[in-house]
Amino acid sequence: MKKLVITLLCVLLPTIAVADIKVDYDSHGQMISQEAPIDIFDRGSVKRGAKHFIDYCVSCHSAKFMRFNRIAKDTGMSDAELRDSLIFTRDAKGKPTKTGDLIVVAMTDEYAIQAFGTRVPDLSLTARARGADWMYTYLRTFYVDPYRPTGMNNAQFADVAMPHVLQSLQGTQKAVYVTEEHDGVTVEHLDRLEMIQPGSMSEKEYDAFVTDLVNFMVYLAEPVQVERVNMGWKVLLFIMIFFVFAYMLKKEYWRDVH
Numbered sequence: 001m002k003k004l005v006i007t008l009l010c011v012l013l014p015t016i017a018v019a020d021i022k023v024d025y026d027s028h029g030q031m032i033s034q035e036a037p038i039d040i041f042d043r044g045s046v047k048r049g050a051k052h053f054i055d056y057c058v059s060c061h062s063a064k065f066m067r068f069n070r071i072a073k074d075t076g077m078s079d080a081e082l083r084d085s086l087i088f089t090r091d092a093k094g095k096p097t098k099t100g101d102l103i104v105v106a107m108t109d110e111y112a113i114q115a116f117g118t119r120v121p122d123l124s125l126t127a128r129a130r131g132a133d134w135m136y137t138y139l140r141t142f143y144v145d146p147y148r149p150t151g152m153n154n155a156q157f158a159d160v161a162m163p164h165v166l167q168s169l170q171g172t173q174k175a176v177y178v179t180e181e182h183d184g185v186t187v188e189h190l191d192r193l194e195m196i197q198p199g200s201m202s203e204k205e206y207d208a209f210v211t212d213l214v215n216f217m218v219y220l221a222e223p224v225q226v227e228r229v230n231m232g233w234k235v236l237l238f239i240m241i242f243f244v245f246a247y248m249l250k251k252e253y254w255r256d257v258h
């Protein structure tokens, strides 16, 4: 019996490690993040997200652990498509960015501190640090706040220094607060965000846009993820088949003893 337990542990422990695809979920702030309906196996969505990321985010943020041609390879883009849709920059010497270059930005930390009062973080690993749900909620919960330097605040990331760069697409939301009594103390908290000026996209379109963007950022944080999960299933299958033979062999060895 003891041997059977040890055999089972030896077989099961590695499977637990391989099958682990969980992303880190952050519980910062009082707001519970809404679930991001992403699908890392949807290469079309990752490809669209890459385009959104280049169009709207890399003017400030780098993704310096990723190369342009790696995205092309993983999403099935040709070199010409890559040049047309993702590469619009030149390097410090004025030469066009190469397909094998890393995704860097021209903005220095000194400039960012002057402009935003803080450094602009690299986004390569943000999906792992914050989690997909956090980013999905963050990109949808900017609201007007005249007390902030950018005129906007964020429900997920209070007093954020980033401007709402997707405002023309999403529109402008305002915060609605409610007051509640707790043990004789009146507390005010954010209840909901209301759209006061619609953007160029409908709510559904904007949510789909953000989903693609977050899907891309989840891919960005771990490009081998899809391969790892696919490989995990094969390894699990192998271990299950191997277990049967290992168990039969064990039975055979111990037949004369028991």
Ligand code: HEC
Pocket (backbone or CB within 6 Å): 053, 056, 057, 058, 059, 060, 061, 116, 118, 119, 120, 121, 123, 126, 129, 130, 135, 138, 139, 159, 160, 161, 162, 163, 165, 166, 213
């Ligand atoms: C105009 C410059 C600018 C652009 C464009 C921009 N950001 Fe930001 N972003 C910032 C700054 C500045 C911060 C730091 C905010 C802070 O620390 O208060 C930030 C922070 C963030 C964070 C939080 C990172 C963390 O873990 O703290 C995320 C996520 C993010 N940006 C995503 C995006 C995405 C996605 C886009 C493209 C849609 C984008 N940003 C475009 C300036 C920008």
